[in-house]
Amino acid sequence: MLIVSDIRENQAEYTAGLEKRGIANAAAILQEVIELDEKRKSTQTQLDEILSESNKMSKSIGLLMKEGKHEEANAAKQKTSELKSSSKELSQVLEDTRTALDEALYQIPNIPNPEVPAGNTEEDNEVLYTVDHLPKVGKNAVPHWELIKKYDIIDFDLGVKITGAGFPVYKGKGAKLQRALVNMFLDEAEKAGYSEVQPPVVINEASGRGTGQLPDKEGQMYHISDSDLYLIPTAEVPITNLYRDVIIDEKDLPIKNVGFTPCFRREAGSWGAHVRGLNRLHQFDKVEIVQVQHPDRSFDTLKEMVNHVESLLKKLELPYRILKLCAGDLGFTSNITYDFEVYSAAQQRWLEVSSVSNFKNYQANRLKLRYRDENNAKHLLHTLNGSALALPRIIAALLENGQTDSGINLPAALHPYTGFETIS
């Protein structure tokens, strides 16, 4: 969440930033936060004064009792009781104000970076790079949902039988291809200096709040009601929360973690005609890279992460483009996001396979993730993450772009991991 003192100091700039996201009443929203914070401060001051007086009296009662002055002690008790009731009232006001302030802050998304393009639709995203030639479609080319049936490698009907729509079963070479991609992605990340973690795939409410999935976005996550836990929508959540309430030594920066997990998304109401096959699933596999970095260096880190994702797509020989997302398309907690899309020849569509973001201190503020500088002062860190990569659409593109009359050819980089070169 945003930092109140920053809102106060940069009110005009922040208002403009939120308006860029299409939030019409941005000025009023920020003003409300500032006023709630003023109220919080003045209430605290009043409360502290009352508590101070009450504490002094209580101490004096103790002394009076020791000295045997019971009458004076009893008189003091009377007064303290009165102080107590007014302190209770004020505490309630303080707590309510704090809650209101937090709730107001939770509703405000991150301020977009100045270089984020304005706009509200996909067309407003800025294309930073794209392949020279889109791959040609063979005469007999078919979309992946037909290929997976032809070669019997992914079975949606079986998934429906045991779970429901959007939970495919990977079989034979399909299952092996999954495993190969995961291993390759983890190996590449390790080469790039990331340290692997295997986090839980269910998280508690505090973790959901830490990275901004909660409150308000409960609908995206599966909830286990009898234990009050959530299935992770991305490994970003457990991995970033590793550093919740942590103070890091400046010399240990940056922290680079990679993790492979299944991801679970309810995707309630977002199903449409163009999300057939692997394009949108309730459960999918993803390798995620996460970095915690010094505020001065997070943009270099962002670039480094973008380069890493790009290198994976090159190794897989997939036609891709890189987009800088416009303000309207930006995720709630993000300051700036680059999307990677691969081109699927058979569907004649771009498919999003990775999203790399800098959250600056927006997540760190909720997480209380800080570093200690050389003067022992504490400052918030910056968090970043990116998919490197999400499997289903990569598989869709590999299948569709690699198809020939005699089978599906896989890129050379994958052969050591799959143990086979074609699916036929």
Place this chain on the structure above:
RNA sequence: AGAGAAGUGGCAGAGUGGUCGAAUGCACUGGUCUUGAAAACCAGCGUGCCGCAAGGUACCGGGGGUUCGAAUCCCUCCUUCUCUGCCA
């Protein structure tokens, strides 16, 4: 899952109703001494919030309660350990 025990500052560990935000030791930081280091000695050393500051306030696993006053008593939840059961 059942029975029992316990959760205190970076760590260890005292404290069972009143100058306790908390002894002591270790670790850490600064200083004295030393050619340098070690040792010894002196001083400092938790966090959030309010405040220009002085200072105030809150925090002893979380939440609630009793009391003029709670680390200390009560309730509840969580976690850890031991034993029993179950299990990949």
